Amino acid sequence: MNETEQKSILTLSLMAAFADGEKSPQEREQIKRIADTLAQEGASDLPALYQDVLLRRVSLQSAAGALTSEGARQLAFEMAVCVCDADGVQSDGERRFLEELRSALGLGAGPSRDYVGRAEAIAAVPVQPPATADLASTLSDAELDKTILDASILNGALELLPESLATMAILPLQMRLVYRVGKSYGFELDRGHIKDFLATAGVGLTSQYLEQAGRKLIGGLLGAIGGRLLGGIGKQAVSSGMSFASTYALGHVAKRYYAGNRVLSGQMLREAFEGMLGEARGLQSRYLPQMQAKAQTLDVGQILDTVRRG
Structure with missing residues (x-):
């Protein structure tokens, strides 16, 4: 996977993090800290990506369009699903985002929804x-x-x-x-x-x-x-x-x-x-x-x- 694909997957993951529109200032600060940390690990553009996503200077379609391989598109979707489910089952806003992302990535509805179902089941475990x-x-x-x-x-x-x-x-x-x-x-x-x-x-x-x-x-x-x-x-x-x-x-x-x-x-x-x-x-x-x-x-x-x- 090349650097452009990594960048696009991380961009889509950040979009997923803000898809519910309910992140508190504390959560936003934690996500910014992670962006800065990952920049030190090799994702040098991530702090700028964080700002681009937060200010809506990048579109879902452009980020998805940069992923040319089947594996990269599938991984981008999986990571976005897990980001949405990390703090509990998905909100309506997150479901809409994931369906739009699936369509932009050109992924089949059946397998994608099966993956969403498995992630939701994990998020809902008591x-x-x-x-x-x-x-x-x-x-x-x-x-x-x-x-x-x-x-x-x-x-x-x-x-x-x-x-x-x-x-x-x-x-x-x-x-x-x-x-x-x-x-x-x-x-x-x-x-x-x-x-x-x-x-x-x-x-x-x-x-x-x-x-x-x-x-x-x-x-x-x-x-x-x-x-x-x-x-x-x-x-x-x-x-x-x-x-x-x-x-x-x-x-x-x-x-x-x-x-x-x-x-x-x-x-x-x-x-x-x-x-x-x-x-x-x-x-x-x-x-x-x-x-x-x-x-x-x-x-x-x-x-x-x-x-x-x-």
Whole structure:
């Protein structure tokens, strides 16, 4: 995939991020930060693209028209779908955007809508695990730490897979982890509360997907069509360990927050998350072999089942 195609796919992904018209100033700032971060990773034009999309100086048709290969067009659509679903099921505005994009890319309605359906199913998975009765009693510190580590390794393994749905699946699993931690301390959390907790800690669901998928795209690690990888599976470069670190940090910050009866301020939460994120990055190389081994056991055709089981 050449640089022009990468640029067009990232442009369409940014358009998808703003398709619902409801992004808060905080979310916009997080997406801008991701654009700046990805520019340092190799997407040098992305900050300018962000401004072009925000100010509507670029059209969907022109961005879609720059994609000449079937694989690039399919990947652009998949990434846009996952961006729209990253923070929950699609709004009416997002559905209209995706249908317009599908038409502009010249993709068949049947396969495209099937992919949308699979992404929507992942986005709609409840934050409560299937066997909620198992969470009725308080877990010990050691049990909570193991729960957090296991979730971090699973998400790190998903990150090693090239499929766009695998990248998206990380987000509901992180929400479920926060639910598990809160439940252990006697708090019955819903999706809205967990999203607010993540946002307060400085973790945007849409921006997180953009960063994960964008790094894979730049490194040639994202995308599969007809069983043929557009990039190479098993490569550990680019976004290595990012999901392990963010999941580990979220789990431990949630543990501190709910153990303390939710008294941390927004600033304290953000500082705690950033501090824990640094610690988690120092641990990721230790657990990389476990992530790689776990990735080998994951059936990419059963991503939804993986999320449901959690």
